[in-house]
Amino acid sequence: xxxxxxxGIQTTVQDYPGxxxxxxxxxxxxxxxxxxxxxxxxLLVGNPQGAPALEVTAGGLKARFHDSRAVAITGADMQxxxxxxxxxxxxxxxxxPNDLLELKFVKGAGLRAYVAASGAFDVPEYMxxxxxxxxxxxxxxxxxxxxxxxxxxxxxxGAPAGQVGRRLRTDRRPQHGTHWEIEAMRGPQADPDYMTxxxxxxxxxxxxxxxxxxxxxxxxxxxxKWQWARKSGGVAGGHPSNILDNGYAVWTxxxxxxxxxxxxxxxxxxxGFICNATLIYASSWKVGQxxxxxxxIRFKEVTIDEATALAASIxxxxxxxxxxxx
Amino acid sequence: xxxxxxxxxxxxxxxxxxxxxPAVTYRYAGDRFILVEYGEMVLDxxxxxxxxxxxxxxxxxxxxxxxxxxxxLRSMLLHxxxxxxxxxxxxxTLKKLEETVPSGENLxxxxxxxxxxxxxxxxxxxxxxxxxxxxxxxxxxxxVDGHNIEYIARYNGLRNVQEVVDYICATEWWNACIxxxxxxxxxFPLDPRYAIVTPKYNPTRPWTPEGAVGIGGxxxxxxxxxxxxxxxxxxxxxxxxxxxxxxxAFKANPILLKPxxxxxxxxxxxxxxxxxxxxxxxxxxxxxxxxxxxxNVKSYLGFLEGIKAEVTAFQQRQAEAVKHVAIP
Numbered sequence: 001x002x003x004x005x006x007x008g009i010q011t012t013v014q015d016y017p018g019x020x021x022x023x024x025x026x027x028x029x030x031x032x033x034x035x036x037x038x039x040x041x042x043l044l045v046g047n048p049q050g051a052p053a054l055e056v057t058a059g060g061l062k063a064r065f066h067d068s069r070a071v072a073i074t075g076a077d078m079q080x081x082x083x084x085x086x087x088x089x090x091x092x093x094x095x096x097p098n099d100l101l102e103l104k105f106v107k108g109a110g111l112r113a114y115v116a117a118s119g120a121f122d123v124p125e126y127m128x129x130x131x132x133x134x135x136x137x138x139x140x141x142x143x144x145x146x147x148x149x150x151x152x153x154x155x156x157x158g159a160p161a162g163q164v165g166r167r168l169r170t171d172r173r174p175q176h177g178t179h180w181e182i183e184a185m186r187g188p189q190a191d192p193d194y195m196t197x198x199x200x201x202x203x204x205x206x207x208x209x210x211x212x213x214x215x216x217x218x219x220x221x222x223x224x225k226w227q228w229a230r231k232s233g234g235v236a237g238g239h240p241s242n243i244l245d246n247g248y249a250v251w252t253x254x255x256x257x258x259x260x261x262x263x264x265x266x267x268x269x270x271x272g273f274i275c276n277a278t279l280i281y282a283s284s285w286k287v288g289q290x291x292x293x294x295x296x297i298r299f300k301e302v303t304i305d306e307a308t309a310l311a312a313s314i315x316x317x318x319x320x321x322x323x324x325x326x
Numbered sequence: 327x328x329x330x331x332x333x334x335x336x337x338x339x340x341x342x343x344x345x346x347x348p349a350v351t352y353r354y355a356g357d358r359f360i361l362v363e364y365g366e367m368v369l370d371x372x373x374x375x376x377x378x379x380x381x382x383x384x385x386x387x388x389x390x391x392x393x394x395x396x397x398x399l400r401s402m403l404l405h406x407x408x409x410x411x412x413x414x415x416x417x418x419t420l421k422k423l424e425e426t427v428p429s430g431e432n433l434x435x436x437x438x439x440x441x442x443x444x445x446x447x448x449x450x451x452x453x454x455x456x457x458x459x460x461x462x463x464x465x466x467x468x469x470v471d472g473h474n475i476e477y478i479a480r481y482n483g484l485r486n487v488q489e490v491v492d493y494i495c496a497t498e499w500w501n502a503c504i505x506x507x508x509x510x511x512x513x514f515p516l517d518p519r520y521a522i523v524t525p526k527y528n529p530t531r532p533w534t535p536e537g538a539v540g541i542g543g544x545x546x547x548x549x550x551x552x553x554x555x556x557x558x559x560x561x562x563x564x565x566x567x568x569x570x571x572x573x574x575a576f577k578a579n580p581i582l583l584k585p586x587x588x589x590x591x592x593x594x595x596x597x598x599x600x601x602x603x604x605x606x607x608x609x610x611x612x613x614x615x616x617x618x619x620x621x622n623v624k625s626y627l628g629f630l631e632g633i634k635a636e637v638t639a640f641q642q643r644q645a646e647a648v649k650h651v652a653i654p
Contacts, residue, residue: 023396023405025581026505127579136508136551138569138580187336188353188361234367244367245512247396247403247505249359270398270505270512278356304413307357311409 001066002121002154007147008060008103010216012132013121013140014038016050018265019129028267029250030131030139033057033216033288034112036174037075039318041116044072044092046163049318051120052130054146056113057216059105061146065095069154070118070163076110076176076289078103091167091326094160109176110289119157134216135266165326172322176289179207180297183283184253185307189243189274196227203253203276204301208260212293216266219287221297223258236272245272251279251287253299262287277301282310339417346429348373352417357408362420363401369544371514373400374502375623378586379433383423392416397585398503399512431627434620437586439498441614442548444539444591445599446491446561447473454533455559462532467652468525474558478541482522483647490560491593493520498588499546509550509567509581513589518630518637523644526556528654537562537603539591550581562599563591564606564613573606575613582613588621 004011016038018031032038032055039049047053054061059078065071072092073080080087081102087093095101095117103113123130123141132140141152184204191197202224211220226240233242241255248254248268252275254261262279264287277299279287290297302310338360341350348365355361364373377397384395391411396403406416427433452472459469470476475487484490497517504511515521526542531554534540538549540557547557550567565573566582575582583589594602605611630637 020405021394022508022579022581023394023403024504024585025579026508026510027581136569143569185354185356188355188363190336235369236367244369244399244401245503245505246361246363246398246401247503249355249361249403249405252355252359268506270396270503275355278354278359280357304354304357304408308408308412311357 002117002152003064003066004062004146004148004150004152005064005100006060006062007145007150008056008062009058011054011056011061011146012134012144013052013123013130013146013152014055014132015052015130018131019127019133019139022127023247023269026269027127027133027136028263028265028269030129030133030265032114033265034075034114034285036285036314036318037112037288038114040090040168040322041072041074041114042120043318043320043323044074044090044163044166044168045070045116045118047116047118047120051116052123053114053116053121056103056115058111059103059113061101061103061115063101065099065101065117066097067154068094068096068160069157070160071095071101072116073103073113074168075113076106077108078106078113080113088167090173092163092165094164106291109178109291111291112288117154117157118160118163119155122153122155133266166323167326169322169324172317174285178291178295180286180290180295181300182279182286182297183302183307183310184277184279184299185304186277186301188249188252188278190276192229194229194240194274195276196229199226199228200276203260204299207296207298210290210292210295210297214290214292216264218254218267219262219264219290219292221260221262224260226255226258241273243272243274245270248275249278251284253277253279280307280310282307282314338413339421341421341424347376347424350424352420354413355403357413358405360404360406360413360416361401362404365400367400369399369514371500371502371516372623372627374500375433375435375621376427377402378435379427380423382436383427387419387423389416389419396503396505398505431624433623435586435623437588437619437621438584439588439590439616439619440583441590441592442563443594443599443602444561444563445594445596447475447487448562448596448599450535450562451538451559454531454535454538457533458531462529466527466654468527468558468654474540475560477651478522478524478558478560481524481644481647481651483643484522490522493522494560495591495593496520498590501583501585501587501589503585504581504583507550507553509583511548511566511583511587511589513546514544516588516626517633519633519640521637521640524558525653527558530554530556534559535562537565539563564599564603564611568606573609573611573613575615586621
């Protein structure tokens with residue numbers, strides 16, 4: 001049992017890869033915003049990489065464990081403490097009955113931390129996944145973020161001793177900064193038919209500021225006066241960003257009017273605006289660590305071959321070979 | 327340099343149009359998705375039919391590494407694992423399928439017919455429209471007598487509210503795709519003699535009841551949950567989404583409709599709708615869904631050929647009407 005004393009800004013139960021297979025029924029996958037940190041947390045406590053764990057956005061979580069577990073916290077540094085004593089990041093530690101875990105509000109780089117416990121959080125499966133879909137209010141713990149008084153069940157786990165002291169090798173730890181470089185591929189709707197080459201050059205060179213109004217549905221960037229390759233959207237609408245509704249790839253950059261929005265975990269599955277670039281599997285985790293209103297990003301264009309190579313290397317990094325013992 | 331060499335372009339490949347099918351454009355959407363676009367930016371249901379034909383063929387092919395597909399109006403998004411199924415291989419397979427999938431005319435598309443009761447100008451949508459006038463926009467030209475139906479009539483050159491009701495019930499509505507929100511259908515009239523159109527709300531409406539039915543442009547949608555919205559409302563139906571899965575229709579998942587369903591509206595009173603909605607929630611109502619029919623594109627195109635003159639006449643009537651109607 002995991003007893004929530006304070007839920008914080010937004011703490012949800014997620015699993016990975018989330019609710020896959022329902023895009024044609026209008027449902028985005030949910031799941032962790034930073035799949036790298038999420039999967040490492042599970043790996044550290046000996047769970048399957050995709051097992052249900054907590055995503056803590058911006059911090060403020062306070063909770064009590066009711067039994068013995070191995071626990072790992074990864075992602076942004078929220079100065080975690082166990083019974084008031086600093087707890088490590090990217091490293092497994094033991095908790096026992098009545099132990100109090102606290103994550104403060106994030107001060108430095110990054111936005112989201114992940115908390116995995118051996119045995120994993122036990123919430124009902126909904127449409128094949130245990131991930132919380134905040135927009136639809138389903139999945140996870142009662143379809144919502146955790147709040148004071150919630151008691152989340154945990155599955156039985158073995159003695160924590162075997163996992164304690166396992167940590168992610170320092171050279172494998174991601175660097176969180178405030179200015180990010182995020183790899184992306186051009187398209188589906190870019191130059192020459194929807195935007196001009198100059199528009200795309202600007203897109204791939206500008207340092208985009210992350211808008212305050214960003215969440216698990218979309219990460220908004222600042223508006224920009226695009227040149228556009230078309231005068232209007234024709235039958236789809238007056239604005240050149242309008243198209244006849246089509247499916248949106250997960251982690252695509254949707255240009256809605258003048259504003260680019262990265263569609264993330266709980267985004268809309270379909271709509272009538274162009275998407276001029278799409279993040280790749282290996283770079284999407286970075287979006288989960290972007291601090292709204294502070295961070296900036298530059299998109300680095302990569303080819304499909306580069307993206308595939310990066311995908312292989314990130315998956316190879318999320319493996320036992322990256323774990324060492326203290 | 328971005329865009330200066332082949333590998334960095336948004337477009338992967340193009341197939342020129344043939345007598346049987348429109349041009350096809352294959353576009354990158356990251357390393358896990360590709361978008362396949364058909365023809366020009368025009369709304370043409372036969373293109374949508376062809377996409378369903380391709381979707382069917384693709385599913386039957388059981389491609390290893392293909393995760394899911396999202397058919398839409400003139401495009402299909404494919405979600406795939408690029409390490410198990412390299413992009414080039416996927417595109418080569420899709421191009422080959424274009425040769426083997428029968429041309430639009432010879433397609434039979436599996437399609438369910440779903441009958442849904444609707445209360446036109448119902449009191450629930452009326453209440454939210456009233457709130458809109460009170461709190462959002464007093465002089466909205468799209469609201470006449472407290473509802474949007476009279477405006478729909480005027481915008482399309484129809485005589486009155488009853489004729490709007492007759493038009494909406496005179497055709498089956500083709501669910502071309504689902505999205506934006508879980509279970510939200512984008513539907514178009516299979517009989518273009520009744521293809522009404524409207525502009526959208528301006529500004530959008532902060533409130534819409536669950537089950538509300540509205541039209542924006544040529545597209546009819548059902549609101550799966552209470553939400554903001556921009557479509558002109560004309561009625562309310564029974565749930566198409568139920569989180570709690572209280573009815574057998576929601577046993578597999580909380581979403582009622584599927585792409586390629588045909589919806590037939592059946593008018594009821596507010597009282598009838600209310601009691602039907604109760605029976606949906608207590609699990610005793612049985613949705614009317616007929617699954618054995620398929621849409622034969624050839625006979626459909628034949629039907630279209632026979633009504634051409636009537637369609638043109640209605641379009642002229644609409645074009646004339648629009649001149650005398652204010653846009654929101």
